[in-house]
Amino acid sequence: MDILKDKPGSWRGRDSESAQSNVVPVDESRVNDNFDLLNTILTSSKLTSVEEVFRALDGCSISVSAHLVNKILRRFANDWVSAYGFFKWVATTQSCYEHCSDSFDLMVDILGKSKQFDAMWGLVEEMGHEKLVSLATMSKVMRRLSGAGRWKDAIETFHKIEKIGLEKDTMAMNVLLDTLCKERSAMRARDFFFEVRESIPPDATTFNILIHGWCKARKLEEARWTMEDMRESRFIPCVITYTSLIEAYCMDKNFRAVNATLEEMKSNGCSPNVITYTIVMHSLGKAKETQEALRVYEMMKRDGCVPDTSFYNSLIYILGSGGQLRDALSIYEEMHRNGSPPNVITYNTLISSACVHSQEEKALSLLLKMEESSCKPDIRTYSPLLKYCCRRKRTQLLYFLLGDMLKKDISIDLGTYTLLVQGLCRNGKLHQSCSFFEKMVLKGFIPWEHTYEMLLKELERKKLNEEKEIIIKLMARAVEQNSSGYHYARKKNQTG
DNA sequence: ATAGGGTTAG
Numbered sequence: 001m002d003i004l005k006d007k008p009g010s011w012r013g014r015d016s017e018s019a020q021s022n023v024v025p026v027d028e029s030r031v032n033d034n035f036d037l038l039n040t041i042l043t044s045s046k047l048t049s050v051e052e053v054f055r056a057l058d059g060c061s062i063s064v065s066a067h068l069v070n071k072i073l074r075r076f077a078n079d080w081v082s083a084y085g086f087f088k089w090v091a092t093t094q095s096c097y098e099h100c101s102d103s104f105d106l107m108v109d110i111l112g113k114s115k116q117f118d119a120m121w122g123l124v125e126e127m128g129h130e131k132l133v134s135l136a137t138m139s140k141v142m143r144r145l146s147g148a149g150r151w152k153d154a155i156e157t158f159h160k161i162e163k164i165g166l167e168k169d170t171m172a173m174n175v176l177l178d179t180l181c182k183e184r185s186a187m188r189a190r191d192f193f194f195e196v197r198e199s200i201p202p203d204a205t206t207f208n209i210l211i212h213g214w215c216k217a218r219k220l221e222e223a224r225w226t227m228e229d230m231r232e233s234r235f236i237p238c239v240i241t242y243t244s245l246i247e248a249y250c251m252d253k254n255f256r257a258v259n260a261t262l263e264e265m266k267s268n269g270c271s272p273n274v275i276t277y278t279i280v281m282h283s284l285g286k287a288k289e290t291q292e293a294l295r296v297y298e299m300m301k302r303d304g305c306v307p308d309t310s311f312y313n314s315l316i317y318i319l320g321s322g323g324q325l326r327d328a329l330s331i332y333e334e335m336h337r338n339g340s341p342p343n344v345i346t347y348n349t350l351i352s353s354a355c356v357h358s359q360e361e362k363a364l365s366l367l368l369k370m371e372e373s374s375c376k377p378d379i380r381t382y383s384p385l386l387k388y389c390c391r392r393k394r395t396q397l398l399y400f401l402l403g404d405m406l407k408k409d410i411s412i413d414l415g416t417y418t419l420l421v422q423g424l425c426r427n428g429k430l431h432q433s434c435s436f437f438e439k440m441v442l443k444g445f446i447p448w449e450h451t452y453e454m455l456l457k458e459l460e461r462k463k464l465n466e467e468k469e470i471i472i473k474l475m476a477r478a479v480e481q482n483s484s485g486y487h488y489a490r491k492k493n494q495t496g
Numbered sequence: 497a498t499a500g501g502g503t504t505a506g
Contacts, residue, residue: 174498175497211498212498215499240499241499246499275500276499276500310500316502317501345502346501352502352503383503384503413504418504419504448505
């Protein structure tokens with residue numbers, strides 16, 4: 001392994017590919033066994049410090065691979081204590097194993113996401129000693145700093161990257177601009193860009209990032225102005241540029257401007273693509289302009305633009321929410337035939353629509369189809385089903401589904417707990433409702449004010465005073481937990 | 497992560 005560390009001509013070695021080929025071929029079944037074991041240890045007890053994780057893993061004799069490490073890190077992406085404890089444990093106890101650069105990058109991202117910035121910087125420094133810091137690493141650092149509202153720190157980080165051996169070039173600048181825009185600060189991105197554009201030459205991507213940032217911030221005048229700047233700098237607006245603008249007009253439901261922009265791009269020799277059409281069609285569908293939306297579908301076919309899975313998903317959503325479940329299902333069949341296979345979103349959309357229309361058998365048969373086609377369900381697959389069960393008082397089915405979720409390791413989020421507590425409360429299942437309220441508090445979630453009041457009111461009406469007192473105490477406890485910062489309601493947020 | 501998808505509550 002050591003020979004890889006200072007590979008000549010490559011200051012950043014040790015990616016998981018070379019690491020794997022250098023050790024032993026990956027044995028899938030062993031990776032799975034070890035994953036299950038580690039997963040159990042790291043999940044079973046409440047681990048609140050890195051030391052506790054070390055103790056929990058003590059005596060655990062397994063050989064790790066980069067593949068396994070990354071799998072565990074991804075599994076515990078929302079639980080930095082377990083992830084970081086495990087990461088450190090591997091580094092200190094596995095004498096013939098060294099973390100590869102992408103494991104480091106993943107760990108940096110997890111720490112940044114949980115706002116553990118001291119630990120994050122410590123890790124980056126450690127990586128620096130081994131020459132493992134890349135632009136990918138620093139992108140994660142800048143993105144997480146921006147995400148925490150530390151825009152100044154993100155910009156400072158950019159100015160410091162030369163000390164780490166990275167270049168302050170166009171690519172690095174684009175990364176910072178994108179993180180600033182994506183974290184809701186197009187203005188800071190613009191100011192930064194004006195400061196550095198004399199020393200770092202922008203490219204077309206630079207302008208597209210800024211234009212997209214303005215569009216998302218609903219500052220269309222700024223977006224148009226930036227497009228002029230782009231032209232003056234001798235870059236030609238492309239399909240991405242126009243699609244950003246079209247999306248912004250869609251958000252305003254300004255379909256006149258959408259059509260004008262479609263014409264504008266075409267007359268500039270730029271054709272809309274499947275993404276452009278998806279955005280327009282979806283937004284018409286949401287505005288209940290179903291006929292207009294379907295016209296976009298026709299237009300796209302006429303233009304010879306090929307639909308993909310995402311496009312079909314939108315179409316299914318529009319048909320389903322318009323009550324045309326049958327048509328939605330025939331689109332689903334069509335997807336199998338022409339090379340855009342359904343994915344988890346396709347199924348979720350169809351199941352949700354079937355539930356809304358109380359087509360229980362259809363919904364359950366789709367769930368079964370997912371299993372058959374090894375498409376992994378997620379929490380969004382189940383929440384419409386659970387909601388349906390509450391609404392139609394299908395208690396047995398409800399518990400069957402909850403058990404099924406448990407088996408598949410799908411944990412219930414705040415939104416789903418809310419749906420259960422409120423749904424059961426509304427339909428007279430007060431004791432079950434209380435029990436889910438208790439579970440959500442014990443999991444560290446803070447119930448919405450609305451949920452709490454709804455439940456209290458109903459308990460009062462039924463004169464269930466004992467239960468009422470318990471709920472009041474639980475709510476106080478949830479609020480207390482929050483203010484002491486011990487537990488947080490976890491934001492759903494994917495690692496990327 | 498230079499552009500697109502579904503979802504709670506009211």
